[in-house]
Each structure stands twice: as structure tokens, then as C-alpha cells.
Amino acid sequence: MTSLRVRSDRRYIRSAHRSERFVLVDLEAPPATTKLQRDPVNLCFVLDRSGSMSGQKIELAKRAIEAAIEQLLPMDRFAVVVYDEMIDVVVEGTAASREAKTNAVDRLRTIEARGSTDLAGGWLRGAEQVATGIVDAGLNRVLLLTDGLANRGITDPAELTRHAAELRARGVSTTTFGVGEDFEETLLQSMADAGGGHFYFIASAPQIQDHIATEVGELLEVVAKGVALEVTVPETLDVGTLSPYAIERRGSRTRLLVGDLVAEQRLQVVLRVKFGYGPVGQEIGLLVAVDDVDGVFKAGGAVGIGWQYADDLTNDSQPRDRVVDRAVARLFAARARQDAVRLNRAGEYNQAAAILHGVSKRIAEYAGDDPELRALAADLRTEEKQFSAPMAAMQLKEHHAQSAYYMRSRMPSGKANR
Amino acid sequence: MPTEGAYTITDLARLTGLNVRTIRYYVVQGLIGASGESGRGAHYDQGHLDRLRLIVRLRAQHLPLAEIRARLEQLGDAEVAQVLDEEGTPANPPASSALDYIRGVLGSTTQPRSPMLMRSMALPLASLPGPQAAAPATTATGPEPSAESGRSQWERLSLGANVELHIRRPLSRVEQKRVERFITIARQILKEDQP
Numbered sequence: 001m002t003s004l005r006v007r008s009d010r011r012y013i014r015s016a017h018r019s020e021r022f023v024l025v026d027l028e029a030p031p032a033t034t035k036l037q038r039d040p041v042n043l044c045f046v047l048d049r050s051g052s053m054s055g056q057k058i059e060l061a062k063r064a065i066e067a068a069i070e071q072l073l074p075m076d077r078f079a080v081v082v083y084d085e086m087i088d089v090v091v092e093g094t095a096a097s098r099e100a101k102t103n104a105v106d107r108l109r110t111i112e113a114r115g116s117t118d119l120a121g122g123w124l125r126g127a128e129q130v131a132t133g134i135v136d137a138g139l140n141r142v143l144l145l146t147d148g149l150a151n152r153g154i155t156d157p158a159e160l161t162r163h164a165a166e167l168r169a170r171g172v173s174t175t176t177f178g179v180g181e182d183f184e185e186t187l188l189q190s191m192a193d194a195g196g197g198h199f200y201f202i203a204s205a206p207q208i209q210d211h212i213a214t215e216v217g218e219l220l221e222v223v224a225k226g227v228a229l230e231v232t233v234p235e236t237l238d239v240g241t242l243s244p245y246a247i248e249r250r251g252s253r254t255r256l257l258v259g260d261l262v263a264e265q266r267l268q269v270v271l272r273v274k275f276g277y278g279p280v281g282q283e284i285g286l287l288v289a290v291d292d293v294d295g296v297f298k299a300g301g302a303v304g305i306g307w308q309y310a311d312d313l314t315n316d317s318q319p320r321d322r323v324v325d326r327a328v329a330r331l332f333a334a335r336a337r338q339d340a341v342r343l344n345r346a347g348e349y350n351q352a353a354a355i356l357h358g359v360s361k362r363i364a365e366y367a368g369d370d371p372e373l374r375a376l377a378a379d380l381r382t383e384e385k386q387f388s389a390p391m392a393a394m395q396l397k398e399h400h401a402q403s404a405y406y407m408r409s410r411m412p413s414g415k416a417n418r
Numbered sequence: 419m420p421t422e423g424a425y426t427i428t429d430l431a432r433l434t435g436l437n438v439r440t441i442r443y444y445v446v447q448g449l450i451g452a453s454g455e456s457g458r459g460a461h462y463d464q465g466h467l468d469r470l471r472l473i474v475r476l477r478a479q480h481l482p483l484a485e486i487r488a489r490l491e492q493l494g495d496a497e498v499a500q501v502l503d504e505e506g507t508p509a510n511p512p513a514s515s516a517l518d519y520i521r522g523v524l525g526s527t528t529q530p531r532s533p534m535l536m537r538s539m540a541l542p543l544a545s546l547p548g549p550q551a552a553a554p555a556t557t558a559t560g561p562e563p564s565a566e567s568g569r570s571q572w573e574r575l576s577l578g579a580n581v582e583l584h585i586r587r588p589l590s591r592v593e594q595k596r597v598e599r600f601i602t603i604a605r606q607i608l609k610e611d612q613p
Contacts, residue, residue: 163523278435283437286433287432
């Protein structure tokens with residue numbers, strides 16, 4: 001059974017002023033399929049072999065890829081591309097037969113780290129491998145692993161992000177793995193977000209295995225593909241989101257693209273709704289439905305939620321739904337932390353602290369006596385001090401990753417929440 | 419919970435900002451059709467919702483009800499949806515496949531390996547241009563050349579519609595001459611078969 005729950009922070013809205021409310025959408029994917037066989041997967045591993053990957057990083061990455069390939073069945077396809085400033089297709093897209101797997105292991109063993117980093121070239125060549133053997137009824141994904149910056153070929157993050165989105169729209173998704181402290185996390189995160197995949201932060205080489213295994217393992221457990229939250233609103237309502245998902249707008253419908261979901265995965269998405277004026281007593285609302293490629297969520301139907309226009313007194317004295325307040329506050333905190341990471345890295349310590357201060361203050365304003373909200377505001381005040389001085393690269397990476405995982409309903413390990 | 423496209427009158431009210439009484443009035447006035455069933459469980463479909471949304475829009479333009487009714491009578495459900503969607507961005511599926519898109523970006527053909535023209539060439543000496551061959555235009559096309567800070571500069575040169583050469587500057591004089599010869603030959607080859 002799928003489940004969809006929708007709740008708002010407050011029920012009443014102001015009649016004579018523009019109100020803003022938040023909606024917490026809680027989504028749960030069904031348990032593992034009862035079909036005899038899962039859908040096939042078609043993957044390409046794209047591995048950075050630039051000089052900085054030499055030693056443990058590349059060795060462990062190769063082993064992780066070998067282990068992942070071992071999990072595939074003959075109905076699946078895989079390919080391996082390596083890149084520095086040159087791009088080499090080490091294993092061309094092939095069905096995952098026993099022979100192909102053995103051949104892949106042999107070829108991988110010959111790879112050593114060398115030059116600089118044409119990340120775009122490697123990634124696109126990997127996408128080409130996936131696209132050549134595209135499986136219509138399955139999952140087609142490029143898994144890109146790098147420890148450095150893109151410094152050859154296309155390097156503009158906006159351009160790469162756009163290509164990732166275009167590929168996703170054509171059935172090829174992208175997941176990125178960033179190893180160590182030098183990779184560009186904003187780039188890898190946006191490529192994964194636009195590309196419909198996930199971004200993983202790998203602090204050190206020994207963790208490579210675990211993260212690649214997580215990603216491939218989850219790909220083999222997807223129960224709903226291309227999931228989208230569809231929100232239908234009246235014309236006087238403006239709906240957006242605090243959650244970092246791509247949005248498509250079609251007339252009265254807003255779609256949030258949340259990606260592929262694994263068995264029993266839970267996702268929380270926060271919508272931000274802005275209202276116009278209205279007469280006291282009138283009801284206004286929206287409808288939330290879930291859409292996916294195979295109609296897995298269809299049976300669950302749509303859920304409506306409504307608000308009522310009220311006078312200022314009713315509005316100001318109404319109760320608050322603290323579950324929603326907490327989810328909203330944590331999202332604002334996560335966003336502020338990511339901004340603070342960027343600012344701290346750029347040496348703007350005062351600004352980094354100011355951002356955290358601002359959010360902490362706002363949360364305190366509606367925290368009341370809620371212990372969780374008060375604790376969150378206090379945590380942010382502590383972090384303010386931390387961010388007002390230079391921070392180590394690895395620490396900044398950790399902060400970014402933890403915020404990023406939280407905003408996408410991933411566990412601190414980077415795994416799906418289930 | 420309503421299933422896809424099936425709305426209760428409360429849903430319709432919430433999704434249009436109209437109140438229930440007004441909606442019932444529109445049904446009675448024939449501006450929208452009645453629902454399939456009667457009573458509180460009555461379900462309306464997407465067509466009803468779209469028509470109501472259009473009514474709201476036309477009312478905002480101060481059209482009298484009689485005229486609104488007349489306009490709605492002319493339009494089928496699909497047409498009403500189209501009128502409403504005019505300002506939205508109907509997301510059509512992309513025209514090209516993933517493979518076509520990638521090849522457009524990479525500018526590659528069928529060769530999966532990064533093409534190395536020099537390796538694949540084996541030209542007889544007679545076909546090489548003479549020493550007075552025209553100097554190639556050193557235009558860096560596309561985004562600015564990627565440079566490593568504090569080290570050498572890479573330059574991108576176009577050889578043909580879908581082929582580029584990357585050169586690390588500075589080159590020695592001997593290297594420069596060789597590269598120029600290479601570029602002239604490469605461009606000739608890439609122009610073959612073109613009208």
C-alpha cells in the first residue's frame with residue numbers, strides 16, 4: 001500500500017492580508033514488488049582517473065565497481081568509462097553476462113590514475129553508453145565518481161546541470177559521488193538533482209564501497225519510477241516548495257519531480273503556499289496527487305487540504321500544527337547551513353554567521369514552548385560561532401552533505417529513509 | 419479520497435475559490451453539467467473543474483453569465499483545457515532521444531573512443547600541403563579555454579562542424595609548424611564528401 005498524507009501548519013488565513021502557509025506532504029512507497037522479477041537496470045560507471053585519484057582512491061573505487069557489477073543479472077546492462085583529460089570506454093555497454101563481468105574485472109584492473117579532469121566529457125560518454133542500450137521498461141543511469149574539479153571540457157556548472165536535466169527528460173538519470181575534500185559539491189549536487197539521481201559525499205576511500213553498493217542496491221529495489229507530486233491549485237493560490245526538487249508548471253498543475261523510490265521509502269516534501277484576499281468564511285484549498293511511470297501510486301488517489309479565510313483575531317489566536325512547524329524549521333535550517341558553508345569557504349565569515357543568526361531568530365519567534373523548535377534555534381546559535389571563523393574543508397563538506405541529505409529525506413548515511 | 423479526475427463539490431469549491439452554493443447555481447443555470455450521481459458523494463470530473471476555472475476567469479473580465487454560458491457551450495472539454503493552459507507550459511516530451519541529445523552535445527558520430535586523428539591518419543607525402551599552406555585561423559570557439567591556474571593555457575580550435583583540437587600553449591616553433599600542417603590536413607579530410 002502506498003500512503004500520502006498532507007497537513008498544513010495552520011487552518012485559517014487572513015481575509016484582508018496576503019497569507020503564507022506551509023504544507024507537509026508525507027509520502028510512502030509500497031513494499032517490494034510481488035512480481036517474479038524486478039525491472040532491468042542499465043548503468044554506466046564513470047570513474048575519474050585523474051592524478052589525484054591515484055593510490056587507495058582509485059583502487060577502492062575499482063573494487064567497488066567490480067562488486068556492484070557482480071550484483072547484476074544477465075537481463076541488466078552495464079558499461080564502464082574512465083576519464084582524465086582523455087575519455088576511454090573501458091567496457092562498452094553490454095548485457096551483464098558472466099563472461100562480460102569477468103572481462104570487466106580484467107579491464108578495470110589495468111586502470112591507473114594519470115592526468116587532469118574532463119568530467120563533462122567522461123560523464124557524457126558514459127551517458128552515451130547508457131543511451132545506446134536504453135531500456136524502456138527499466139532504469140537507465142550514469143554513476144559518476146570524482147575527487148576533483150572539472151577543469152577540462154565543459155566546466156560551467158549551469159551548462160552541466162542543464163544537460164543533466166535534458167538527459168533525465170529523455171530517460172537517462174545521473175547520480176554523483178564526490179570523494180575527499182576537493183571536489184566541487186555544488187556542481188555534483190546540482191547535476192544529481194537535475195539528473196533525477198542522488199549525490200553522495202564520500203569522506204575517505206574506504207567508504208567508496210559502501211556508497212556505491214547503496215546506490216546500486218537501491219536501484220535494484222526501485223518500486224516506483226519517475227515519481228512526481230502533482231499539486232492542483234486555484235488561480236489565486238501560488239504554490240512553491242522548500243524542498244530541492246525540480247518543478248514543472250502546467251496551467252493549474254504544479255509538478256514536483258522527486259525521482260525514483262525504493263520499497264517502503266518515506267519522503268517528506270514541504271510546499272509553500274501564498275494566498276490572495278478573500279471573504280471571511282470562504283474555503284480555499286489544493287489537491288495533492290502522486291504520479292509515476294507505472295501508475296503504482298494511482299490507486300491511492302489524491303488528497304485535498306483546505307484553509308478558511310478569517311478575521312485577524314481568529315487568525316492570530318489559532319493553534320499551530322507543530323509537526324509541520326518542525327519540518328519547516330529544519331528545512332530552513334538545512335538551507336541556511338548550506339549557504340553558511342558556501343560563505344565560510346569563500347571567507348565571508350560574518351555573513352555566514354549572519355545567515356544562521358537570522359534563521360535561528362525566526363524559528364525562535366514561532367517556537368513558543370515547543371522543545372524541539374527551541375533546541376533547533378539553540379543549535380543554530382552554537383553553529384553561528386563555529387561558522388564565524390575559518391573551518392576545515394572536510395568539516396564544511398560534512399555540513400553540506402548532512403544538510404543535503406536531510407533536505408531530500410535521506411538518512412545521515414546517504415541512504416533512502418525507509 | 420477522490421481518485422484521479424473525480425472531485426467532490428467541496429474539492430471544486432476549494433480549487434476554484436467559489437463557494438458551494440455558487441457552484442450549484444452554475445449547475446442549475448447550465449454553465450456546467452451536473453455530476454454523475456446525486457447527493458453529497460457526487461463526483462465531478464476534470465472537465466467540470468476546468469469549466470469552473472474558466473468561468474472564474476471570464477467573470478473576472480466582467481462578462482455577463484449569459485455570455486459565459488454561450489462561450490462554454492461552444493467548447494469541448496479539451497478546448498476548455500487548452501484555453502486554460504495557454505499560460506502554463508505544457509510539457510511536451512522532448513523531440514530528440516537521449517542518444518541524439520548527447521551526440522549533439524559531444525559532436526560525436528559512432529566512434530565511442532575519443533577520436534585521435536593523428537593516429538588514424540596515414541597519408542602519402544604527395545597529398546600534404548606545401549610549405550606556404552594558409553595559416554589556420556586560431557579562433558577559440560565556444561566557452562573560454564579552460565586554464566589551470568598558474569600553469570599552461572589550453573586553446574580550442576575548430577577543425578570541422580563537430581570536431582575540435584585542443585592545444586596547450588605555448589608551443590615551440592617546430593611544434594607550431596607541425597600543428598599548422600596537421601590542422602590544414604585535418605580540415606581537408608573533414609571537408610571531404612561535403613558538397
